[in-house]
Amino acid sequence: MTEAERVRVVLERSGGFAGRTIRRGLDTEDLPAVEADRLRALVAALPATSGPVGATAPDRFTYAVEVDVSGRRGLHHFAEPVPAEARDLVQLLSRAPLLPASR
């Protein structure tokens, strides 16, 4: 991934007490250069995962991270506790702008 590549990431959080799927996203094009670089680095560090996962206990979250790097797409699935390599990205995306619910 080069410095200039456009990176878009959507965090889809499911489960929890609410049991609702909440989507939040970030796009390097909307971010200041420093934050865009940080997003690229966090995305590059994401570990590969093998398919959807269930919640580890009642009302815990599961996460799907959808990544688009200049058109190349990836999908990563995590349950709590989120692995260390993905934690900072999940944390960052948990404060990202909300996206409409997929109905």
Added chain:
Amino acid sequence: MHLEPRSIATTRQTPCALPPNILERIIRNGTEEQRDWALGTLSLDTTNRMVRLQTAQIAAALPRRRPRPVPASPSARRTIADAQSTETLPGKTVRTEGQASVSDVAVNEAYDGLGATFDFYSAVFHRDSIDDEGLALLATVHYGDHYDNAFWNGEQMVFGDGDGELFNRFTISLDVIGHELTHGVTEDEAGLAYLNQAGALNESVSDVFGSLVKQYKLGQKAGDADWLIGEGLLAPGVQGVALRSMKAPGTAFDDPVLGKDDQPANMSGYVRTTSDNGGVHTNSGIPNKAFYNAAIAFGGHAWEKAGKIWYETLRSPQLRTNASFVAFANLTVTQARTLFDADAVRAVQDAWRAVGVKI
């Protein structure tokens, strides 16, 4: 230890040759050797039908826990800790049992909510804390950064502050606290799997007793309660009154970001999905509505009859960890008969049939 009484060893060739009630009596009253033999005999026939039957018989014969002296009036032992926006548990202790309220509202809500839940289980079901063995209650507040959740981690309660956009702090609703602590009770009693119908039952049981904790605290009768789960939890601007409605599943919210409440109130709307562990927070609407139906049919305080029936169902050795709605429903009918009368049986049957659960 496996010493077989020689004289009866031949019955091993014909599984289930002894009437199950005899085996049950041996398991219950026999010597250790006899018990080992009886349990061994019961497990010879491995057809599903026999395994089902035997599991129930063994469970029925072996008490879940030995009778023990009950303290005159069990009282809660609460500790509230503050994670200070980290995800480190339990965090710094900020209030313990008997201490006066503090300036932090989340701490006081957690303290009071734990107390109300403890008092409910103690007064209504004579249950001594989550494990019925007097477990000290620990809750951590201010967990994580804008963390949108509350959960029971198997040992303690954890509350996030919410993101402020969608959710307020998770200590705000008493039924949320009752819901989460009830996950601890369910884990202790029934161990319902957190998947598909068993998972939706697990969720529903938490909603049922979470709502009853609130109704008990408010002294409400079934007809006067709001039957909402998570009232007050939705942040200002979110279009909805709560997260779930037991009275009218599918009507709690309709919001551009949160989506529309899609809980079914009938089996005809059962949602087949792989997300949320098989839609456990969605399909719980069906057993939730069944409980509401039963509570309204009984009238009065919902914990006195419907609550008692559901609680004893949860404790029933016949309730399997992978129970279906139908299996759970049938056990509630059994409990209605055991605890009450023919009218109660009819009320419970009607409650389930009205939501399309065929019993």
